[in-house]
Structures are given as C-alpha cells and as structure tokens.
Amino acid sequence: MRLVGLTGGIASGKSTVSNLFKSHGFPVVDADLVARYVLKKDTGGYNKVVAAFGEEILEADGEVDRPKLGRIVFSDNAKRQVLNRLLAPYISSGIFCEILKLWLKGYKVIVLDIPLLFETKMDKWTKPVVVVWVDTETQLQRLMARDGSTEEDARNRINAQMAMDLKRSKADIVIDNTGSLEDLEEQFRKIGDETFIIAALMAMRHPKSIVLSGALTALIVMTVLSTGLGRIVPNLISRKHTNSAATVLYAFFGLRLLYIAWRSDSKSSQKKEMEESFILTFLAEWGDRSQIATIAV
Numbered sequence: 174m175r176l177v178g179l180t181g182g183i184a185s186g187k188s189t190v191s192n193l194f195k196s197h198g199f200p201v202v203d204a205d206l207v208a209r210y211v212l213k214k215d216t217g218g219y220n221k222v223v224a225a226f227g228e229e230i231l232e233a234d235g236e237v238d239r240p241k242l243g244r245i246v247f248s249d250n251a252k253r254q255v256l257n258r259l260l261a262p263y264i265s266s267g268i269f270c271e272i273l274k275l276w277l278k279g280y281k282v283i284v285l286d287i288p289l290l291f292e293t294k295m296d297k298w299t300k301p302v303v304v305v306w307v308d309t310e311t312q313l314q315r316l317m318a319r320d321g322s323t324e325e326d327a328r329n330r331i332n333a334q335m336a337m338d339l340k341r342s343k344a345d346i347v348i349d350n351t352g353s354l355e356d357l358e359e360q361f362r363k364i365g366d367e368t369f370i371i372a373a374l375m376a377m378r379h380p381k382s383i384v385l386s387g388a389l390t391a392l393i394v395m396t397v398l399s400t401g402l403g404r405i406v407p408n409l410i411s412r413k414h415t416n417s418a419a420t421v422l423y424a425f426f427g428l429r430l431l432y433i434a435w436r437s438d439s440k441s442s443q444k445k446e447m448e449e450s451f452i453l454t455f456l457a458e459w460g461d462r463s464q465i466a467t468i469a470v
Contacts, residue, residue: 175282176272178299180290182337183330184316186350186357187305191286193361200275204287207267211260212237218263225255247329261293291335291343301345303364306337311351 179194179201181187191201211218214235222237223230226245232238246253268285275283290296307315309331316327341347348360 174276174280176299177282177284178290178296178302179284179286179305180288180296180302180340181305181350182307182312182334182340183288184312184319185305185307185337186348187286187288189350189354189357190303190305190348190361191284193358194284199282199284200280201284201286202268202271202275204264204268204285204289207264207271208260209239211263211267212239216263218260221259222256225259226252243330244326247326247333250333253333257289265293288334291340296343302343303346303348304340304344305348305350306341306344307350309337312337 177199179187179191181190191203195201210216212222213219214237219237222242226242230238230242230245242256246256268287272283272285285295285299287293287295290299290302296302312331313324313327316322316330317324320327322330346364348357348364350357
C-alpha cells in the first residue's frame with residue numbers, strides 16, 4: 174500500500190487538488206474532516222477542548238463554534254499549541270482508522286490530505302509528497318475573499334502555518350496554483366500521466382532484492398510469453414509487418430519512458446536511488462509495454 178501526502182497552505186487550492194485526486198479514482202483521507210468529527214459534541218476531543226477553552230467557545234446547540242475557536246488560536250501561538258496537543262491523538266487515530274478501512278477495501282494507493290503534514294511529521298510515512306503552492310500575496314487575497322475576513326485575521330492564519338516556500342522545498346512534487354483552474358488541472362493531468370507514477374515507483378519501500386526479483390521475473394515471463402506467441406502471430410500476419418510494428422512500438426515506449434525520466438526532478442541526495450529505480454522501471458516498462466504491444470499486433 175502506498176500513502177501519498179498532499180498538503181499546502183490555507184487558501185492555496187489544496188482542496189481542489191484533493192477533489193481532482195478523487196475524480197481520478199484515488200481515495201482521499203481528509204484530515205480536516207477527521208478534525209471536525211473529533212470536535213463533535215460529547216466526543217473525547219470535544220470534552221478536552223471545552224475544558225481547556227471554556228464554554229464561551231460553544232454555540233447555542235452546544236457544538237463548538239469553530240470560527241470563534243479559530244480566531245482565538247490563530248491569534249495566540251500558545252493556545253494554538255494547546256489545541257494541537259489536545260486533538261493530535263484523536264486526529265491521528267482517526268486518520269489511521271480511515272486508512273485501515275480503505276486498505277481493507279483493497280485500495281493500494283491512498284492520498285492523505287493533511288494541512289499540517291510536515292508539522293506533525295506525517296510526511297515520514299508518505300511518499301511522494303505533493304505540495305500545492307501559491308505566493309503569499311495570492312494566498313492572502315484568496316483567503317480574505319473566501320472567508321470575508323480582515324487582512325489581520327487572514328495574515329494571522331497564514332503566519333500560523335509553515336511558510337509556503339519551506340513546504341515547497343520539502344516536496345517531491347510541487348503544483349503551482351497561482352494561475353487559473355485550467356492551469357491547475359493541466360498540471361494535475363501531467364502528474365497523473367507521468368510524474369506521479371514515476372515518483373511512486375521511485376518511492377518503493379520494499380527491499381531492493383524483492384523489487385529486483387519482481388522486475389526480473391516479470392521480464393522472464395514476458396519474454397517467454399512473447400517468444401511463444403511470436404511463433405504464432407507471424408503465421409497470422411506477415412513477418413515483415415510484424416517486425417516493422419514491433420520495432421516502432423519498441424522504440425516508441427522506450428523513448429517515451431526515457432523522456433519522462435529526463436523530465437522528472439530528483440534531489441541530488443537521492444541520485445543513487447533514482448538511478449537504481451530508473452533502471453528497474455526502465456527495464457520493466459520497456460520489456461512489459463513493448464512486448465505486450467507487439468503481442469497485441
């Protein structure tokens with residue numbers, strides 16, 4: 174199972190990217206939804222927060238007035254730390270339960286949408302990490318327009334989080350959301366088609382011996398299969414046309430993967446792992462895709 178980290182700043186467009194993941198079939202665990210649940214009336218998190226901040230944070234129906242609580246903690250760093258400390262165990266266990274449910278349903282890739290991914294150190298459990306980035310001024314204007322908040326309140330909320338540029342430096346994949354929705358969707362499409370897949374393959378946590386064995390086994394199976402069918406297909410299609418199609422498809426898939434690998438961005442400290450992962454991925458993809466395509470012809 175692979176856990177993909179998704180994070181960003183407030184009003185950066187992270188929720189939009191989260192919805193794009195959902196629309197492409199990826200299950201998403203939303204930490205904000207988990208946090209809302211653990212603050213429901215009469216839950217453990219609710220009782221601790223009310224005990225710490227008093228009943229003045231409650232609405233008439235007894236539920237927590239989240240905007241009011243937000244104004245309190247975002248203007249006072251000490252109170253914000255208290256809130257985070259009180260809710261962290263409940264949110265973490267809630268996220269774990271959601272992951273477990275999805276795993277039991279058979280999902281192999283799960284996206285964790287967590288605003289405080291780096292702050293809570295949960296990035297250590299996710300790979301790759303996708304950061305939705307915007308510049309501070311754009312973030313400020315979007316937040317004020319979205320919530321109708323004052324500039325002071327908006328800046329307090331932004332300053333309460335890790336700086337966007339720092340998050341960007343920690344990311345495996347960065348989505349720049351300073352443009353239009355169409356620009357955002359285009360970046361996401363590229364991630365889904367190329368970068369995201371390569372990054373996920375490079376991030377395998379299995380022992381290299383297992384990965385190598387699996388890759389070599391796949392190559393052997395595909396070679397035997399293609400060789401066997403290679404003796405049958407020419408009897409149905411002329412050898413000249415079969416060889417021509419095989420050459421074109423072999424070159425196309427091989428060169429395409431080389432192009433994707435060339436475009437992918439990796440940090441220098443990961444160079445060795447990238448080379449090893451690239452070799453395995455290249456061999457598996459080249460052998461797998463080109464031979465399957467040849468068989469199909």
